[in-house]
Amino acid sequence: MTSVIVAEGLGKTYASGLEALKPTDLTINKGEIFALLGPNGAGKTTFISLVCGIVSPTAGKVSVEGFDIVADYRQARNRIGLVPQELTTDAFETVWATTRFSRGLFGKAKDDAYLEQLLKDLSLWDKKTTKIMHLSGGMKRRVLIAKALSHEPDILFLDEPTAGVDVELRRDMWAMVRKLRERGVTIILTTHYIEEAEEMADRVGVIAKGRLILVEDKTTLMKKLGRKTLTLNLQEPLSAVPADLSDYDLTLKAEGQELEYSFDANREETGVPDLLRRLSDAGIGFKDLNTRQSSLEDIFVGLVHEERAA
């Protein structure tokens, strides 16, 4: 697998002494969708800003397709498109003018046919002569994407791309991201919507308090850290978990009507058959049962909680 971004010991400490990003090693592979997850202030935007050249690193180095972001900044930046978190646009410019500006700024010759197709793909073509100040928040977000893609980058950073956008636009963006990936564009996204990462990402990185806690293939991560929950709808409510079942990770829910058993789905012995047998022996009947795999969100919350407690 070819790596497109290689960060080695990359860190940022501000003059105030705030260590926004502890020395971080991270490799992003060509053509993948990499989701960087973390709570507010975790260091996600700092990481992106360092790679894109908006912030200067105080430790380590980064290369983009082999080009150092400081020494070979032109080659490195040529390859990157960035959609920032904030809706920062030139309010008085038209959609067409601002997109052309971005293409020129990144050193590309005029190509109106490409920009026309880009705006059409983003459903912006009929707004091309509209000033950005007259667009809705969702449309402004699309304009930022158009600007980021205007110079045909190989790598696209999406910093909270769906923050504050409606469900329909979010779905459109997911479709667009997949289409870009099919074209070979590497995508690095940060998001608060863990379901977004779960739906789209190939790999996931979790960052908290400026430290990259883990980087893992999403499926492997969910297998490795994922837990399952068995929920039993009881025939008669219980006031407490029976003492002789205390060796199981059991919780009573819904005023004693539901008994939940949480277990490691990857273990050979899940304990489910044994639990059911012992419940039967104890005369505890149930009307229905179901199991649920823990989501990426559950895993994320658990990891961040552990980091905060550390």
Place this chain on the structure above:
Amino acid sequence: MIGNPYGIWAIYRFEMARALRTLWQSLVTPVITTSLYFVVFGAAIGSGMQEIDGVEYGAFIVPGLIMLSLFTQSIFNASFGIYFPKFTGTIYEILSAPVSAMEIVIAYVGAAATKSIALGLIILATAALFVPIRIEHPLMMALFLVLTAVTFSLFGFIIGVWAQGFEQLQFIPMLIVTPLTFLGGSFYSISMLPEPWRTITLFNPVVYLISGFRWSFYGTGDVGVVWSLLATFGFMITCLVAIAWIFRTGYRLKA
């Protein structure tokens, strides 16, 4: 070394388009203001004034008035040009683009200087409607016009990077540059001042710029033209050094 001409052109065109959008503010307002100066100083007061160095008072103040507009507009255009993306947050795009510090400066300062030079020429044309003007050294006049516009645009760029609010953006032009210009011989020859004011005025750098520009019109100035050129180049080099330091350290541009 210019590695991204498209980038320079994109910023330059963006800045020029902004001026066209605000044509009233950019060109018409300074022209009206200058015309009012001619009405007040040229017609009302000037009619009672003697000739200075053989030049009619109304014509004498033309170079000073052009310089006054050139200073303030160059600073305003360049400072606003770089400050506004900082204010709106769109500076992220400039900082993440494959453009060098020199290319950024060429684009912003070039656009600001272009606007100022155009304005200077418009004021000159406006002045010609009121008073008889002669230009004895047209090439030197053009050189001073370009050098001053570029130098004060560089200075404006520094102010735009330094400013953290709109009031700071106005602070240096309003409280330092305009008073120095008024006291720098825009409306009089410093030879008209009694001592020690005459000697003190020689410490005002603006005197040298106005004097050189006036020399290119009428062949006379308060100081030698070589001193005027040296002062202009000296200020330009100081600004260039400051800008180089800004980009090297990322001062108020890049954390």
